[in-house]
Amino acid sequence: xxxxxxxxxxxxxxxxxxxxxxxxxxxxxxxxxxxxxxxxxxxxxxxxxxxxxxxxxxxxxxxxxxxxxxxxxxxxxxxxxxxxxxxxxxxxxxxxxxxxxxxxxxxxxxxxxxxxxxxxxxxxxxxxxxxxxxxxxxxxxxxxxxxxxxxxxxxxxxxxxxxxxxxxxxxxxxxxxxxxxxxxxxxxxxxxxxxxxxxxxxxxxxxxxxxxxxxxxxxxxxxxxxxxxxxxxxxxxxxxxxxxxxxxxxxxxxxxxxxxxxxxxxxxxxxxxxxxxxxxxxxxxxxxxxxxxxxxxxxxxxxxxxxxxxxx
Amino acid sequence: xxxxxxxxxxxxxxxxxxxxxxxxxxxxxxxxxxxxxxxxxxxxxxxxxxxxxxxxxxxxxxxxxxxxxxxxxxxxxxxxxxxxxxxxxxxxxxxxxxxxxxxxxxxxxxxxxxxxxxxxxxxxxxxxxxxxxxxxxxxxxxxxxxxxxxxxxxxxxxxxxxxxxxxxxxxxxxxxxxxxxxxxxxxxxxxxxxxxxxxxxxxxxxxxxxxxxxxxxxxxxxxxxxxxxxxxxxxxxxxxxxxxxxxxxxxxxxxxxxxxxxxxxxxxxxxxxxxx
Numbered sequence: 001x002x003x004x005x006x007x008x009x010x011x012x013x014x015x016x017x018x019x020x021x022x023x024x025x026x027x028x029x030x031x032x033x034x035x036x037x038x039x040x041x042x043x044x045x046x047x048x049x050x051x052x053x054x055x056x057x058x059x060x061x062x063x064x065x066x067x068x069x070x071x072x073x074x075x076x077x078x079x080x081x082x083x084x085x086x087x088x089x090x091x092x093x094x095x096x097x098x099x100x101x102x103x104x105x106x107x108x109x110x111x112x113x114x115x116x117x118x119x120x121x122x123x124x125x126x127x128x129x130x131x132x133x134x135x136x137x138x139x140x141x142x143x144x145x146x147x148x149x150x151x152x153x154x155x156x157x158x159x160x161x162x163x164x165x166x167x168x169x170x171x172x173x174x175x176x177x178x179x180x181x182x183x184x185x186x187x188x189x190x191x192x193x194x195x196x197x198x199x200x201x202x203x204x205x206x207x208x209x210x211x212x213x214x215x216x217x218x219x220x221x222x223x224x225x226x227x228x229x230x231x232x233x234x235x236x237x238x239x240x241x242x243x244x245x246x247x248x249x250x251x252x253x254x255x256x257x258x259x260x261x262x263x264x265x266x267x268x269x270x271x272x273x274x275x276x277x278x279x280x281x282x283x284x285x286x287x288x289x290x291x292x293x294x295x296x297x298x299x300x301x302x303x304x305x306x307x308x309x310x311x312x
Numbered sequence: 313x314x315x316x317x318x319x320x321x322x323x324x325x326x327x328x329x330x331x332x333x334x335x336x337x338x339x340x341x342x343x344x345x346x347x348x349x350x351x352x353x354x355x356x357x358x359x360x361x362x363x364x365x366x367x368x369x370x371x372x373x374x375x376x377x378x379x380x381x382x383x384x385x386x387x388x389x390x391x392x393x394x395x396x397x398x399x400x401x402x403x404x405x406x407x408x409x410x411x412x413x414x415x416x417x418x419x420x421x422x423x424x425x426x427x428x429x430x431x432x433x434x435x436x437x438x439x440x441x442x443x444x445x446x447x448x449x450x451x452x453x454x455x456x457x458x459x460x461x462x463x464x465x466x467x468x469x470x471x472x473x474x475x476x477x478x479x480x481x482x483x484x485x486x487x488x489x490x491x492x493x494x495x496x497x498x499x500x501x502x503x504x505x506x507x508x509x510x511x512x513x514x515x516x517x518x519x520x521x522x523x524x525x526x527x528x529x530x531x532x533x534x535x536x537x538x539x540x541x542x543x544x545x546x547x548x549x550x551x552x553x554x555x556x557x558x559x560x561x562x563x564x565x566x567x568x569x570x571x572x573x574x575x576x577x578x579x580x581x582x583x584x585x586x587x588x
Contacts, residue, residue: 060426061423065426066434
C-alpha cells in the first residue's frame with residue numbers, strides 16, 4: 001500500500017508554493033478554509049486571501065472580477081456548494097465570460113460520509129462538463145493533485161477540480177509520471193481483455209480490481225481520467241479497438257460524468273463490445289462511514305471485479 | 313448626448329424588433345454622465361489596466377450602453393443596427409467576449425455587483441487608482457446575491473466601488489412595491505454599511521455631483537439611488553411596465569422619434585440662444 005496523504009493538504013501547500021513565485025495567485029473561500037486548507041495560504045499571504053463568508057454565489061462573481069484584472073483566483077469550498085449552489089454564477093461570470101478562475105472543491109463524492117446527502121456531491125462533474133470553455137481535472141492521488149494545481153495555475157481559462165475529504169494513497173512516482181498533457185488520459189497499465197476507465201478516488205480501486213482480474217487470468221487495461229474535459233476521445237477509441245469489455249468507475253452519479261462521456265464516444269463510434277458504468281445509480285446516498293457507503297453503493301474493487309467477471 | 317443615445321436605442325430596438333425599451337431609457341442619463349463626463353477610459357484601448365470600469369449588472373439595458381460605447385468610438389455607430397441579429401458582436405445582453413468595452417457578461421441578474429467587488433479588490437491589491445461603477449436595476453435587488461455583495465463590499469471597505477441603482481420603480485410584472493417591495497431602499501443600503509446618495513437620475517448636474525461625492529468618500533462603498541422614470545424621454549412609454557421587454561412598433565417608433573427630434577431641436581435652440 002502506498003503512503004496515505006490528504007489531497008486537501010497537498011492543495012493548500014501547493015497554493016503556497018505557487019503564491020511564492022506568482023504574486024497574481026489569490027485565494028477565496030466561503031468560511032471553510034480550515035477544511036479546504038486554503039487557510040494555509042491565508043496565513044502566508046493574508047492580503048491575497050479573501051474570506052467571502054457563507055455566500056458562495058457572490059464569491060464566484062468576485063473571483064471573476066479579480067480574474068478580469070489579471071489575478072489568478074483559486075476558489076474553494078465543498079463541492080456541494082461550488083459548483084452545487086452556484087451553477088449560474090459559474091456559467092455567466094466564469095465560463096461564458098471566459099474568466100481565468102480556478103474552482104478547486106473538496107469533500108466531493110460520498111467522502112463526507114456521516115454528514116449525509118446535504119454535504120455529499122455526486123453531480124458536479126455532470127454540471128461542469130456541459131459548460132463550454134470549462135476544463136475539468138480529477139486528482140487520483142496526492143502526486144497528481146500537486147501537478148493539477150500547477151496546471152490550473154499555469155494555463156489560462158476556467159477550470160474545475162475536485163477532491164474528496166479522505167486521505168489518498170500515493171499511486172504515482174513524481175519523476176516517472178513526468179509532465180501531464182491537458183486532454184490526455186493516463187494509460188496506467190495496458191491489457192486486452194478488460195478495460196477499467198476510472199477517475200479520482202476510484203483509480204485506486206480500479207488498480208486493485210485489475211490486479212485481482214490479472215490473477216484470474218484476464219489481461220486488464222487501466223486508465224486514469226485525471227482530465228475529464230477536454231475529453232480524450234483518442235484514448236477511448238484506442239481502447240474500443242482492442243478490448244471487448246469496458247467498465248467506467250467514478251465516485252459520482254452514473255449520469256452525466258465519466259461513464260456518460262465514455263458511453264457517448266463509444267456509441268458514436270459504433271462500439272460492439274460490452275460496456276458498463278459503475279457509480280452512484282441515480283439515487284441519493286445517506287449518512288455513514290465513507291468506507292461503508294462505498295461498500296453499500298457498490299464502488300469497491302471487489303465490486304468492479306464481480307461486474308467484470310459477469311461481463312466476460 | 314442623452315437625447316442622441318435615446319434615439320439610437322429606439323432605432324436599434326425597432327430594427328431588432330425585440331429588446332428592453334423601458335429599462336434602457338431610464339438608465340441613459342447616468343450612462344451618458346459616466347462615459348462622456350466622468351470616467352477615465354480609452355476607446356482605442358478598451359483593456360487599459362488603469363481604466364475606470366463600468367459594469368452593467370442590469371444587462372437588459374445594454375442598448376443604452378452600446379449606444380454610448382459607439383458614440384465614444386469603441387465601434388462604428390452603424391454596427392448598432394446589428395443588435396440581436398445573427399453574427400453580430402452586439403448580443404441581446406452584454407457579452408465581454410464579443411463586444412469591445414464590455415467588462416463581463418451579464419443578463420442573469422444579481423451578478424454584476426459581485427464582479428465589481430472583485431475588480432475593486434484587485435485595484436486595492438495593485439494600488440491602482442481606478443474606480444468601479446456598477447449599475448443595478450431596482451427589480452434586480454430582489455436577488456439574494458445582491459445582498460451578499462452589499463455585505464462584502466462594506467466588509468472590505470471598498471471606497472473605490474460605486475453602485476448606481478436605477479430606481480425606476482417597475483419590474484416586468486408591475487410596480488416593484490407590488491411584486492416585491494424594496495422600501496425603504498436607502499435605509500436598506502445604509503444598514504449594510506454603504507454611503508447612500510439619492511438624486512434625480514435624469515438630472516445631469518445631480519448625477520455628476522453625486523459621482524464626484526462618491527469618488528471622494530472614503531472607507532465605504534457608495535450607493536447612488538437614481539430616481540428615474542422607466543421609458544424616460546418618450547411620453548407614452550413613461551412609467552409603463554408593458555414597455556419593459558418589447559420593442560417599439562413602426563407607429564410607436566415614428567411617434568417617439570418625433571418627440572425626441574423636437575426635444576433635440578429645442579435643446580439646440582436654447583443652446584444657440586445662450587451663445588448669443
